[in-house]
Amino acid sequence: MARPKALVDMSQHYCPGCTHGIIHRLIAEAIDTLDIQDRTIGVASVGCSVFTYKYFDCDMQQAAHGRAPSAATGIKRVHPDTLVFTYQGDGDLAAIGTAEMLHAAIRGENITIIFVNNAIYGMTGGQMAPTTLVGQVTQTSPYGRQIETQGYPMKVSETLATIEGAAYIERVSVDSVKHIKAAKKAVEKAFRYQMEGKGFSLVELLSTCPTNWGLSPIEATDWLRENMLPHYPLGVYKDKGGEQA
């Protein structure tokens, strides 16, 4: 497959079998399809994906841990005619950045969040995330996540669906060709909505972290299917106006 124009020709630092790379490609393809590379500004967050500012061939800002939606807000208010997206992991978005994510949606901020849910903190070595599944063993839930003391995993798409200001919320997965195709459509749709001024959009992508899950890439994909899909059902959680999902 040819490299999308919106991706820089350089090797990426992700572990073998990590699905961050697939998600980068989906975003770049959507930018190419909509032909908006020269009007796109991306915001990298803090996590394994921090170097996205090097990988996308468009203007980029790197934001503090959890604050990408606020940085994106500042950018979008200055350049309303651009496509502004953030790229955030589940620790970044659903823990330290919960308030920023939620309030960007509440304001109906016309930005797109690409939310990569791999049920763990990748970059810092595999600690428990708000999205870590019940019973899942991580560096900081060595006995498996316990409901009594650590609560239930956070469902971001379901939560955002209750926010009036959110225009489009969909959860997709990158575990199979079929799902990747649907994911590509979702990213494209979110970007299109933004360019049409429809308001806040977020695409949650279920993703793997073979390294910190302690699994081979193939085992990791199976684990995602068996464990994440039942807890995080795929689908459109909110679609305000425009075509029906």
Added chain:
Amino acid sequence: MSERVLMKGNEAIAEAAIQAGCRYFFGYPITPQNEIPAYMSKRMPKVDGVYLQAESEVSAINMVYGAAGAGARVMTSSSGPGISLKQEGISYIAGSELPCLIVNIVRGGPGLGGIQPAQSDYFQSVKGGGHGDYRLVVLAPSTVQEAVDLTMEAFDIGDMYRIPVMVLGDGMLGQMMEPVEFKPFQGRALPAKDWATTGTRGKRKRNIVNSLYIEPQALEEKNLARLEKYRQIEQREVKYEMQDCDDADIVLVAYGTTARIVKSAMKAARREGLKVGIVRPITLWPFPAAVLHNLAETAKAFLTVEMSMGQMVEDVKLAVNGVKPVYFYGRTGGMVPAPADILEEIKKIYGGEK
């Protein structure tokens, strides 16, 4: 000709920012600076600007980061606990070499502290506050007129050096009404913001706004390049006011509204034949160290007066470098020093009691 109008310090600062071309304000309510966002919420829509009340100071400063990176003249304002929350963002702004204005109308601390005027956030403002090797330009007005002039200039200094600038006031300055004149804004000649994230628009290669340098060598290079810039600022941008220091035995050092009180104490002392003068730093960083250093040759002693337990006094001591004694008098927690008390301190130094 522009005329003089009577205005509250906080509102005058807000209007000055707008007249200097600031069109983006991101804030969060906290006393004693609430008149700034209130004024902005009224005025910004009238000038096609953006006023946005964020969900926290953390969020507000990161909106400033985004807007500054996108090339805009942008500001925020806060006080005490709010400024503490902004520190991580300020460090990122400094590390990414972005210009912006942060107005800090200081209240008493620590913790929730109080809402009365204080100067207890000198260390936080001047010595860093956030993590890493960085500097802010810190401007300390003592009148509402000066607050207006410095606010306008702050944006130019920021753009010229790509550095965050803080206007450091206190609750007294923010709340007091004084006549001010808005002189037509005469900006400096400034470099183009060709580094900003605007979308490449088919005209250039991509721009990246970033403070991450994972290789220590690269980070050191980046920091040293910024140090070079800081040296330039130290050479070119120092501002201070000096009165009656030529024959002074005792040089009083005070900034902001405290300097006004110190001046009345100084006049009272002169009336009694005591030879005292004053140095009022207007830029707290860069600090007017050279002038104090030189005065150490002629003066017999220094007395620093602050609304704190003693913070700027450390910079005065560094400047004087042990050549002459440096004394301190301060009130804290929102208490304001009285001219009579300062006069008494002056007499104690004269009488050798201190």
